[in-house]
Structures are given as structure tokens and as C-alpha cells.
Amino acid sequence: MEESASLGQFIPLHYHYNMLSDSPRLLGFKEAIAVMVRPGARVLELGAGTGVLSFFAAQKASRVWSVERNPELAREARRILSLNPGAERIEVVEADAFDYLPPEPVDVVLCEMVHVGMLREKQLPVISSFKKRYRERFNAPLPLFVPEAAIQAVQPVQQSFDFAGFHAPVPLFQHPYSVQSDTKGLGEPVSYQTFSYNEDLPERCDWEGMLTVTESGSLNALRFITKNILAVLAAKNSTIDWFSQYLVIPLESSFDVRPGERVKVRFSYRPGDPLEALSGSLVVTGG
Ligand SMILES: C[S@@+](CC[C@H](N)C(=O)[O-])C[C@H]1O[C@@H](n2cnc3c(N)ncnc32)[C@H](O)[C@@H]1O
Missing domain, CATH: 3.40.50.150 (Vaccinia Virus protein VP39)
Incomplete structure (x- = not known):
């Protein structure tokens, strides 16, 4: 299917x-x-x-x-x-x-209809389509949206892909609110995209940027993070947030990194694409 x-x-x-x-x-x-x-x-x-x-x-x-x-x-x-x-x-x-x-x-x-990375599910195309048709039909200001916005980020990691002695580097999902003992963060997450639902929504998720290594290790995967801002509480200067499940994508080859090194990352996919659109476009090169 x-x-x-x-x-x-x-x-x-x-x-x-x-x-x-x-x-x-x-x-x-x-x-x-x-x-x-x-x-x-x-x-x-x-x-x-x-x-x-x-x-x-x-x-x-x-x-x-x-x-x-x-x-x-x-x-x-x-x-x-x-x-x-x-x-x-x-x-x-x-x-x-x-x-x-x-x-x-x-x-x-x-x-x-949110999935990490805005992959798979049709959140962005559905809301873009709704906004266009709503404006045409009602000629009225747009309603409020819940979620209101999202921030997407990517992080260099060392991931264990060992399953009872079986080495299987496969994409995997993680519960964002639990400790992940099989994952070592090798650098801070870097934001690659931010958008608000009441503004024009991105038609692509493209990024070319640098990640800075802060921990020594074997860089063999990238972790993708989507923070959904469900509501902005302006009076309290805070937000109500919900993180989608993290997505860890294995790299084709791993390399050793040390603090201070920079890693170049490039990827390109459309919101709603399958995971393979992200993993297939991913290029990671050491600095
Ligand atoms: C992630 S679930 C969320 C369900 C519910 N809102 C909740 O929070 O528990 C997304 C739902 O959207 C429905 N859905 C997906 N695409 C749709 C579409 N084009 N039109 C209407 N419903 C759709 C799915 O069948 C599914 O029930």
C-alpha cells in the first residue's frame, strides 16, 4: 500500500x-x-x-x-x-x-496530522489547502490554529544499532520524554526550520548547514526533532509545547569526531514525503 x-x-x-x-x-x-x-x-x-x-x-x-x-x-x-x-x-x-x-x-x-520532520502525514499541505479555500470562500480573517507553530532541528549523534548482537542500522523512532541510553548526543540540536501556521507554510524542508561537535564519538546517525508549539501564552511569556517522536536516521558511513569539529549536513524533502525522501537526500561530510 x-x-x-x-x-x-x-x-x-x-x-x-x-x-x-x-x-x-x-x-x-x-x-x-x-x-x-x-x-x-x-x-x-x-x-x-x-x-x-x-x-x-x-x-x-x-x-x-x-x-x-x-x-x-x-x-x-x-x-x-x-x-x-x-x-x-x-x-x-x-x-x-x-x-x-x-x-x-x-x-x-x-x-x-503531525509527524516528526513534517514527514509522512499531510499536516502542512492540508493546512495550506484549507487556508487558500477558506480565504476564497469566506473572505474573512484566518482562524487561530492549534498547533500555532513548529520548530524543526537536527542533531549529530552516536547511536547503537545493536539488537541482541545483530547489527542493523535502521531508521528508528524515540520517545522524546524518555532517557535514550542507546544514543549519545555529539553536539547540540540546530534548528533548520521554523514556521507559524497563520503565515505562508513551507513547501519544502531544505537545509544546508553546519553542526558543531561538542563530544568525542563515532558520528553514525542524525536525530531529527520537531517541537510543536501548541499555544503561545503571550501574557506569561511562555508556550505550551509538544515534541513529536524523535527520528534517528543512520548515515551510510560513520566517522570519528572530536569537540570543535564541524560537520556539513544537507537534505531536501517535501512536507508529507516518506522517510526515504529525507534519508535518500541526506549528505553528511566531516569538516
Ligand atoms: C494523527 S491522527 C490524530 C487523530 C486525533 N485528532 C487525535 O489527536 O487523537 C490523524 C487523523 O487524521 C485523519 N486524516 C488523515 N488524512 C486526512 C484527510 N485528508 N482528511 C481527513 N482526515 C484525515 C487520519 O485518519 C487520523 O484519524
């Missing part, structure tokens, strides 16, 4: 348990939605899944349109939402977020 179909568009119901039980993700969204959705607001969710974010929104909103393309999930979202308070204010719409517009302007758009 094409990757965009298997992951970007159709995340099976049993995988939603993982997303529901991911506390940093869920509590981050819950807090951000409580801040961003004013009493009586109209809210649109793109990519509803089980409907959990629409449920959070409906605790304050007067109306929530909750769009899900996968028919099985749309049915499940209706069933699960009906078990929870506020369901009468939520309309689950089985539709493609690339086509759908709500019947009237909305105050807030929720969209969590």
Missing part, C-alpha cells in the same frame, strides 16, 4: 490507543485548546480520529465540525463522542480535509 494511504490518510483504530495514552501529547493539546477556544467559539478539527481533540474543544465551543476521512474512524468517533459530554455540539463529518470547508467561518482550527 502506498505510504500516504497507509499512514498519512489511514491510521488504523488500534493505533489510536497509542495516541490516546500519549500523555504529553494529549495533556498538551487539552491545555492549549482550553486557552485557545473561547466560550461560544466555533471550531473545526481536521483529522478527528477518535474525536478526542473535538471533545476538548466542545467543553467551551458552541459548535465543532470534526472532519475524518477514514469511514471506520468517522463511525467510531461518533460512537465514542456520544459516550462523552458535549457530543451534541460536535458534528463528525466524513470527508477529506483537502476538500472540506465548514458551513460558516470558524474561530479555531485544530489539526494533528
Whole structure:
């Protein structure tokens, strides 16, 4: 099955348990939605899944349109939402977020089709498409977006790819909120992209830059980090953040590095591309 179909568009119901039980993700969204959705607001969710974010929104909103393309999930979202308070204010719409517009302007758009690096899932193309069609249809100011922004970074690492004696340098995902004893950071993460959802969104994730080594080791992988800024709390001078799972991509060959050395990195892919678009474009050279 094409990757965009298997992951970007159709995340099976049993995988939603993982997303529901991911506390940093869920509590981050819950807090951000409580801040961003004013009493009586109209809210649109793109990519509803089980409907959990629409449920959070409906605790304050007067109306929530909750769009899900996968028919099985749309049915499940209706069933699960009906078990929870506020369901009468939520309309689950089985539709493609690339086509759908709500019947009237909305105050807030929720969209969590986020994958590390903005790879695989269609967050950026979906929101770009929504903004274009929304402006044409309503000729109104854009709603607020949750998440509001993102910062993407890359870090040089030494990664163990040893699995019970079997050496297998494969791409891997890491829980960002746990200690990763198999990974040694060889330098600080460097930001390669920052964007706000209410501004023009990037059509590519291209970078050519230098990473500075701060620890000795064998540089054999790069770690990709996506920090989602769910809400900006201007009055408190702070943000509500959620990190996507880290992605570690093995390099074709490793090399020893020492503090002070600089490593040149280049890559280029489009948001929504499969992982291979990033790994296949990656060029890393020692300084
Ligand atoms: C990462 S899940 C998030 C689900 C839910 N919002 C949550 O936070 O638990 C993304 C959801 O978007 C849906 N989706 C993906 N592409 C879509 C599209 N083009 N139109 C509507 N829904 C889509 C998937 O089926 C999936 O349920």
C-alpha cells in the first residue's frame, strides 16, 4: 500500500490507543485548546480520529465540525463522542480535509496530522489547502490554529544499532520524554526550520548547514526533532509545547569526531514525503 494511504490518510483504530495514552501529547493539546477556544467559539478539527481533540474543544465551543476521512474512524468517533459530554455540539463529518470547508467561518482550527520532520502525514499541505479555500470562500480573517507553530532541528549523534548482537542500522523512532541510553548526543540540536501556521507554510524542508561537535564519538546517525508549539501564552511569556517522536536516521558511513569539529549536513524533502525522501537526500561530510 502506498505510504500516504497507509499512514498519512489511514491510521488504523488500534493505533489510536497509542495516541490516546500519549500523555504529553494529549495533556498538551487539552491545555492549549482550553486557552485557545473561547466560550461560544466555533471550531473545526481536521483529522478527528477518535474525536478526542473535538471533545476538548466542545467543553467551551458552541459548535465543532470534526472532519475524518477514514469511514471506520468517522463511525467510531461518533460512537465514542456520544459516550462523552458535549457530543451534541460536535458534528463528525466524513470527508477529506483537502476538500472540506465548514458551513460558516470558524474561530479555531485544530489539526494533528503531525509527524516528526513534517514527514509522512499531510499536516502542512492540508493546512495550506484549507487556508487558500477558506480565504476564497469566506473572505474573512484566518482562524487561530492549534498547533500555532513548529520548530524543526537536527542533531549529530552516536547511536547503537545493536539488537541482541545483530547489527542493523535502521531508521528508528524515540520517545522524546524518555532517557535514550542507546544514543549519545555529539553536539547540540540546530534548528533548520521554523514556521507559524497563520503565515505562508513551507513547501519544502531544505537545509544546508553546519553542526558543531561538542563530544568525542563515532558520528553514525542524525536525530531529527520537531517541537510543536501548541499555544503561545503571550501574557506569561511562555508556550505550551509538544515534541513529536524523535527520528534517528543512520548515515551510510560513520566517522570519528572530536569537540570543535564541524560537520556539513544537507537534505531536501517535501512536507508529507516518506522517510526515504529525507534519508535518500541526506549528505553528511566531516569538516
Ligand atoms: C494523527 S491522527 C490524530 C487523530 C486525533 N485528532 C487525535 O489527536 O487523537 C490523524 C487523523 O487524521 C485523519 N486524516 C488523515 N488524512 C486526512 C484527510 N485528508 N482528511 C481527513 N482526515 C484525515 C487520519 O485518519 C487520523 O484519524
